[in-house]
Amino acid sequence: MVQAKNGNNQQVQEPEVNTTEQASAGADNARENNPKNARPEELVHLVVFKLGTESYGIKIEQVKEVTVTPAITRMPRTPHFIKGVANIRGDIIAIMNLEERFGIRPAPVSDTEAVSTTYTLVIEAKDYSIGVVVREVPQSLNIAMSKIDKAPAFLQDISINENYIEGIAKVNNQLIVVLDMFKILTNDEIKQLASE
Amino acid sequence: MKSREQEYKEIFIAEALEYFDALNRHISDLERNPQDDHVLAEIFRLLHNLKANAKAIGYLQISDVSHKLETAFSLIRNKELSFSDEVVTVLFDGIDMLGELISNIDNPGAGEPDPVLLRNLDIIVDNLSDSTIELAKVQKYNTSRKLSLSDLIYIQIKKLDHLLNLVGELMIDRDRILSISRDLNNDELMSVSSHLYRITEELQYSVMDARLVNVGSLFNKFPRIVRDIAVAEKKEVNLELIGQDIQIDRNILQIITDSLLHLVRNAITHGIEKPEERLKAGKPKEGRLALTARNDRENVIIRLTDDGKGIDFKQVKRAAIDRKMVTADAVDNLPQAELLSFLFEPGFSLAKEVTEYSGRGVGLDVVKNAIDSIGGRINIESERGKGTSFILRLPTSIAVKGALLFEVDDIYYAIPLIHTESVVSMDISELHEVGDVLLADIKGETITVVYLNELLNAPQEQMRLGDATKLKGQVQNIIIVSYNNRKLGLIVDKLYRQQDIVVKSLKKPLDNIDIYGGVTLLGTGKVCLVLDVPAITRFFTNRR
Incomplete structure (x- = not known):
């Protein structure tokens, strides 16, 4: 079990080392491009995971912990994207599947991956927590704030409510959709959950 | 009973000592600022309360001295007695004597209050400004007084809530440890965990006990309320209170407060008739309203009975047909219990006119929701011309509930016992497919039975609750639940045991999904879903 506490720069898992290096290289470039700017550029620490075939990121402050997905108890008559509830350290929290939430086609599963474990990001909102299931080991990534394009034009065209998207980050040809999990969990969403 | 009296006495002493300190x-403030009316009013209030409390519990000396002091201060307040040095001394002495009496309640050998001092008090009260009569010198008897702190503390209910939640968590972990120690079969671990079990249990009961209050703390507010409503409605009502010393969790009492008020209003405005009508009907002029509480096993039963006109079943039938809750043909075959259950439907009101106190659209459904929310039950009994009773069956404590554990489609579920009527096993051949439900004859009563798996898991459009072929196995386990006077049989896959569970409420975003009353963790660490019987029944009735 891997813990990533708020504001902690500790890396989430070993495999992300490369990404971080690339990312900080990117940040260095940014700094070189602006030599007059004496202040080092503001960095964002993201937890990056895959939904479908694309990469999505959440700011690490919103992630309480990353764990191997525990046993999930299905809850009948809840919205389809709620996988159920799980006991995480004595807290019983809802587990959500964002792919189903946003209608993202899951990536085809190869035979070797078929039995692989999934991971759960525990997102901590103000007065409750919720788990988000992801397929691969989430990566940790530091990028410059300026790398996040806050309002790209195509946002209106995609199936994810634009309010949920904080921006799009481009890091070494990799496109990362940065989600604002708190907005996903705000009142609107909860009402929608209840009415479904 | 003895201990209850002891408890009252301790509370009285603690409060009285607090009053004494405040006095x-x-x-002392007043001596410095004799003109301060606020201080004077406060002293007056303290003495008045002390007098009343002492009198209620039977400490007449305390109430007597308080009375004398109160009189003296009322004279000072009315400027009939000046706050002179002589008077001040007597008053200080009097208050000291009160303190003495309070601390000696448990010490019968302390003797009578000093007669000289009592006389001095009488003198300042009776002779007003006439100073011809000498005030006798009083021997100062407590120059070496002891300082003591109260034995009682006030605590915010929030803190007790937190404590109870923690105990709940602890119990869940305790059960888990107990289960692990059984699996490991380690003697030492087993002995530690059984000790842990006992301590946690005691802790649980202690915390639950600390939250208990007397039902009287709510009941005693009603005499005044009943009087006001009766006056406004031009009716004569005699309220009888029984069982004020029954104890119940403070939060449960808080939640039913509005409901009880609503029911009492209803009883006076719609139940009890005007005096002339009552006389015509051969009843005493004064209507009778009784609010009683009693214990029934783990529950507290609160009953509100009036001897008014009772519920008009014809009117209920008409209203139910008007609102298309039932067809005109079917209505005559409905048992009374079913008819009465219509009264709890949202928007169902028999009130024709809006008065200050009733008929403002807040219906019995609100009352029912409040009772449901704490896992209680409400029933009505009514006889035309004789009166109506509302019976509230309430849990004593919020956190721990007796529940029945079972399994459906490999998921563990629990149903609180307060909603279960009975459990039966039946051969599949005894279940009859009628319409889109199953019917079974259970102890002479025809009851609708559904397969819980189908109700919970089948896609809503394809749900076939009347299809017995969906059932697994030959013998079916059925839990009969009851809600709003209606019974429903739930067929479960596996029936386990009866167990006390700690219900954790569901957190966002699942808190709006009402068929679950919460979740609990079993000793095995597995999550068990707690079904909410009211919501499940509603889900069943609204399925079409």
């Missing part, structure tokens, strides 16, 4: 503080 000392205020009278």
Whole structure:
């Protein structure tokens, strides 16, 4: 079990080392491009995971912990994207599947991956927590704030409510959709959950 | 009973000592600022309360001295007695004597209050400004007084809530440890965990006990309320209170407060008739309203009975047909219990006119929701011309509930016992497919039975609750639940045991999904879903 506490720069898992290096290289470039700017550029620490075939990121402050997905108890008559509830350290929290939430086609599963474990990001909102299931080991990534394009034009065209998207980050040809999990969990969403 | 009296006495002493401290503080202030009306009013209030409390519990000396002091201060307040040095001394002495009496309640050998001092008090009260009569010198008897702190503390209910939640968590972990120690079969671990079990249990009961209050703390507010409503409605009502010393969790009492008020209003405005009507009907002029509480096993039963006109079943039938809750043909075959259950439907009101106190659209459904929310039950009994009773069956404590554990489609579920009527096993051939439900004859009563798996898991459009072929196995386990006077049989896959569970409420975003009352963790660490019987029944009735 891997813990990533708020504001902690500790890396989430070993495999992300490369990404971080690339990312900080990117940040260095940014700094070189602006030599007059004496202040080092503001960095964002993201937890990056895959939904479908694309990469999505959440700011690490919103992630309480990353764990191997525990046993999930299905809850009948809840919205389809709620996988159920799980006991995480004595807290019983809802587990959500964002792919189903946003209608993202899951990536085809190869035979070797078929039995692989999934991971759960525990997102901590103000007065409750919720788990988000992801397929691969989430990566940790530091990028410059300026790398996040806050309002790209195509946002209106995609199936994810634009309010949920904080921006799009481009890091070494990799496109990362940065989600604002708190907005996903705000009142609107909860009402929608209840009415479904 | 003995201990209850002891408890009252301790509470009285603690409060009285607090009053005593406050009196000392205020009278010292008053000596410095004799014109301060606020201080004077506060002293007056303290003495008045002390007098009333002492009298209620039977400490007449305390109430007597308080009375004398109160009179003296009322004279000072009315400027009929000046706050002179002589008077001040007597008053200080009097308050000291009160303190003495309070601390000696448990010490019968302390003797009578000093007669000289009592006489001095009488003198300042009776002779007003006439100073011809000498005030006798009083021997100062407590120059070496002891300082003591109260034995009682006030605590915010929030803190007790937190404590109870923690105990709940602890119990869940305790069960888990107990289960692990059984699996490991380690003697030492087993002995530690059984000790842990006992301590946690005691802790649980202690915390639950600390939250208990007397039902009387709510009941005693009603005499005044009943009087006001009766006056406004031009009716004569005699309220009888029984069982004020029954104890119940403070939060449960808080939640039913509005409901009880609503029911009492209803009883007076719609139940009890005007005096002339009552006389015509051969009843005493004064209507009778009784609010009683009693214990029934783990529950507290609160009953509100009036001897008014009772519920008009014809009117209920008409209203139910008007609102298309039932067809005109079917209505005559409905048992009374079913008819009465219509009264709890949202928007169902028999009130024709809006008065200050009733008929403002807040219906019995609100009452029912409040009772449901704490896992209680409400029933009505009514006889035309004789009166109506509302019976509230309430849990004593919020956190721990007796529940029945079972399994459906490999998921563990629990149903609180307060909603279960009975459990039966039946051969599949005894279940009859009628319409889109199953019917079974259970102890002479025809009851609708559904397969819980189908109700919970089948896609809503394809749900076939009347299809017995969906059932697994030959013998079916059925839990009969009851809600709003209606019974429903739930067929479960596997029936386990009866167990006390700690219900954790569901957190966002699942808190709006009402068929679950919460979740609990079993000793095995597995999550068990707690079904909410009211919501499940509603889900069943609204399925079409």
